[in-house]
Amino acid sequence: MTTFRPNSVGRPIKRREDPRLIRGLATYTDDVKLPRMTYAAFVRSDFAAGAIRSMDTTAAAAHPGVVGVYTYADMAGQVGATPIGVEIPGMPDHPLLANGRVLYVGHPVAVVIAESPYAARDAAAMVEVDIEPREAVVDVEAALAPDAPKVYEELDSNVCLQIPAPNPEADKLFEQADQTLSIRLLNQRVAPFPMEGRAICAHWEEGPGKLTLWTSNQAPHSVKQQIAMCLGIPEIRIRAIAPEVGGGFGAKIPTYAEDALLCWVSRDLKRPVKWSETRTENLLGMTHGRGHVEKIDVAFQNDGRVLALKGQTISDIGAFRSFFGPFIALSTHTMSCGCYDIKAVAWETSSVFTNTMATEAYRGAGRPEAAYIIERVMDEVAAATGLDPVAVRRRNFISKDAFPHTTPAGATYDTGDYEKSLARLVELAGYDEARAEQHSAREEGRLVGIGLATFTEVCGLGPSTGATPQQRMGTWESATVRVEPTGNVTVYTGVSPHGQGQETVFAQMVSDAFGVGIDDVVVVHGDTDQVQHGVGTFGSRGIAVGGAALDMALVKVHAKATRIAAHHLDAPVDQIDYEDGEFTVTGTDRKLTFRQVAEMAHLWNVNVPGEEPGLEAVARFEPSATTYPFGAHLCQVEIDPESGQIEIQRYVAVDDFGEVLNPMLADGQRLGGLVQGIGQAMWEEIQYDEGGQLLSGTLMDYAVPRAKQFPRMELDNTVTPTPINPLGAKGIGELGTIGATPCIVNAIVDALRPLGITNIDMPAKPERVWQAIQAAGAAQ
């Protein structure tokens, strides 16, 4: 737990963010209003691949209210390429607007700026773009064929990055194993679909020579840096603000071409410019997630022990390199062992271009794919050996005494007790009774299935030195604690929460450190002019890294306050006791309150030998390693054989994310992640046709989960702290999406296994399930 004795921390404190949000008084980017505002609308390619023969912007430029129409030619030589997080030598850059060729449907080719959003959209429709289409490559496996059309004609193939990791030890174990099996698994492309899409307001002020950019983003300090690099504006003249942000899920980590472009436009026009994407633009042009094909071979013994894995990941990274895009799939290999003591792993990861929107981190980013693989494998091993899925998992668990544990895939797990969470799950879910009921149901001919997932994942990545030299982002986080003369406290954090609740949890931490009320604390984030440099909110790092930085800053301030109190109480520092906001000389009633110390430090008694006036500290926490939370999930489904309709009857999740700072908020993170994961397992899919046209470009076609599709989830947790940070907290944001997809699909396959069905690809839509049932019936 935190360095300070928990009082507020650990309790389900309701959020301090909420009063503005529930009253409609929050300021999202689209709510920003500035004098002389202009509005942008983008012209996007209707073709997945082709050469731009000509563009005619005359009619658009003449449309009433239009103040500017820009194509790439207008900015060539003045701007850099779309920002990326990690360089890959030899790979083409992605211009801010299409430069002579289009690479995917939705590729921006021009932008229209007008006095109103309606006028901008009207005029955008008047831009004539003549494109000579050429053959697109859409399917990622087809893109690997030697004669496949190439996304980039200047490259030798569509492969952007290929990392082979062969392993002779794995080959040997495959020869020795009692049994082997092979499985091909799809992790389909999905839309992150934050409720607020991308929104940008760029404001260049010619007088001070300053650019202010409001952008719906998870990492505004990164945005500031990327915009500076892209436009050649010194970063000291850029202020990036992530105001209220309506969800991100990884897709708001990148600095988008549109961000940089509208900054350039604002400087060119010397007027502010605002853009909020439509939902169709969001589905076309916000990065997608997943998009993996995996081929897995497993070597195992008759007693259920898994010896070795050989895997191949083909990752569809779309038409250009997004911020981390080509590298996301590498963590699938790294996390391929899950929570099991597997002896050897061989893998090959290929990140491949296709004529589709780029993919990027999406809630889990490579780890859900890994969990999906190994958890599906465990169920198939159970089926092949005739063992219960619980027994197979227990047989393979890494022992709780074996931590830190380095897997053959290269991950070093900090702590874990997988048996504990599984035992709690078995108890809470009444596993044996559930199996008995399933048996009875099967006797009646009903398709009831029970699925399990016992998984581990990666949170709060570190250290920065583990990254490649080209990586443009560290893994540390920052916090400033500024005590005001009144004893009220302002916290400046480098994380950029957008729903996670750090304004509340960080105030709880301050309250425990200084004995002030949480309403006497303000947490400032998401503004590069206010907050010292920071990194952002993604990868489940808000508490495990950002909270750890705050703890460090609190320790520094507390130590100084103690020294000041000791001076004024005329006692040695080691004789000062602290409790509930009071510094007391040991064994006496001589004391000063924290608020008195704060006042002294600033106003009337600042002269303490060896101390500067004021009461403030900055801290940066660089994780020495990464944390590995884990969980055990169970779900029960029943399938209607006539329609393929799947009813989720129960979902029970026992997670372990170390110490818990606010259990109510933790539940929220877990429940939201579960529904997103179940959404992927059952309904969600970004679909392109063979020519690269997006088929799922509206909410009529893209199935975001809705309230009545779910039963009440049952949650519990075990607590296995991490030694990596002073809080003992691991990450929590991505547990749900990581555990849910294999849990659901295992349940569906379990229901269908009596019919001889051994796999259903996601999304397990009723049609797909019904067809599998029909095919199985025809085969029998």
Place this chain on the structure above:
Amino acid sequence: MPDTVPVAVTVNGSKHQREVEPRTLLVHFLREELDLTGAHVGCESTLCGACTVHLNGRAVKSCTVLAVQADGQEVTTIEGLAASADELHPLQVGFWEKHGLQCGYCTPGMIMAAKQLLDDNPNPSEAEIREAIDGNICRCTGYQQIVDAVQHAADAAGVA
């Protein structure tokens, strides 16, 4: 510039008159003309519910209502839900108490949809709550704590 038409709408008890393009959506009228930015645009197609407001006491998706259709009508938005600036509506209390929101973008619409439910059915079951908010998408919460929030509001009203 395009032709405009006069529109007079009573919003949260105050009458507002503006000249707008006939195609102006009610949500844009509220957000741009009246600076009431609580209703959010999430899909522009009636499918996500982030823009839900009440028109003459019934929940509507204001992204597919024209401002001219609200001419002479009464609109209530999230900003006008509570009895006064110092108070919260029981639904707002419920969402706060039960952590019924995370990023908050869907929240005003979700609350206005839930108000319709409680106006029609003061003691809804969990299934009825889930049915009533099925036209409103939340991507953050997984809905369970929203269900709890609406139940909290219903229970509070029952006690009062």
